[in-house]
Amino acid sequence: MPPAKKRLRSYDPAKIRTAVLAQFGNVREAIRTLTPDQLALPTGLGDWAVRDLVAHLTVVVGAIGGGLEQAEPPPGPVVPLLDWPFATATYAGAISEDVARIAAESVPVEAGSAAGAEELFTLAASRIDALLPGAPDDRLVATRVGAMRLADFLVTRTVELIVHTDDLNRATGLSVPYDRQALAACTRLLADALAVKAPGASTEVRIPPFAVVQCVEGPRHTRGTPPNVVETDPLTWIRLATGRTSWHEELDAARVSASGERADLGGLLPLMG
Incomplete structure (x- = not known):
């Protein structure tokens, strides 16, 4: 897939920040309620159980604070937002390895609760609260697919959070709400990706x-x-x-x-x- 030559749409960075935090909060509240039986349910995403999906969600939100803790990448090529949807498949194997490790360490089904995941979500929240408010939208963040503008990277987090909220709801029967702004950004980015393809x-x-x-x-x-x-x-x-x-x-x-x-x-x- 050739790189996108232009942005088909702009996103309000302040609204995207609010949307990411809102959907993060929705997911975090839901994960606190999960039982061992629910954590063991299949998701339909390969061999992932719900506990693996939860582990991936901690990676999704943790990447925000983790990226801001790292030194800013040196000037160079920046991944356009509309390239991101097409680049993610390349890293599916590495993502699965991360998920398996976190799930094994932090979300054991035998534990009787999702306490391990809640601990990771608490850590992610504290890092985001400390680092995100003062980070400029144009700050570069190192990601799996390359350096991205923070504002663009946060749009990708709306996709990850909405897609996996839907996965969680369908696997468990929960009704985790979808933040309207996050749902809109996710829908629009994927629609624009179709127009690029x-x-x-x-x-x-x-x-x-x-x-x-x-x-x-x-x-x-x-x-x-x-x-x-x-x-x-x-x-x-x-x-x-x-x-x-x-x-x-x-x-x-x-x-x-x-x-x-x-x-x-x-x-x-x-x-x-």
Whole structure:
């Protein structure tokens, strides 16, 4: 995937910071309630149990403080925000190794609670509280995919937090709330990633109330109802974009509507591995 040449959308850094902290708080409160039986439940994410998912969430939020504790990377190439969704699959193996280690050390099912995870979330919260308020948006942060602007890295945290909140809810039957701003940022970034992967203007993808993008090569539409239209809700879109579900499954369930000869997005999804 070639690097994105431009930002298709801007994000309000202050709102993104608030959204990340809000969704982090939602997840933290839910994890405090998990029982040993819930920690042992399968997630449908490979061989991960809920305890592995919880461990990954501590990595997701801990990366904010960890990145700010490190020295700022030297000037050089910076990873554009829209490159991030396509780069994550490269590091799936390393992420799984980190998760397995943390899960084994901190979230043992036999412990009777998620106390180990809560301890890690408390540590992450203290580091974020100490370091994030004074960090400028343009500060560079070292990440697995390369140096990123802090403001852009925080947008990626909304994706990780929303996607895995949904994973947690579906695996456990919990109803962890989705912060609206975090859900919006996640939806928009993944929608814009589709437009990067399939540039064009023949198909309109609508994900109300958060995003509308034009994509797919073909005749450009200028007036009236577009001939090729895809519409779905934010969570269904996020599941499609991250491979949690399939195009045809969601079409059959009527959670996606698609009209027009260029409205089949099945060959373009998922966007993230």
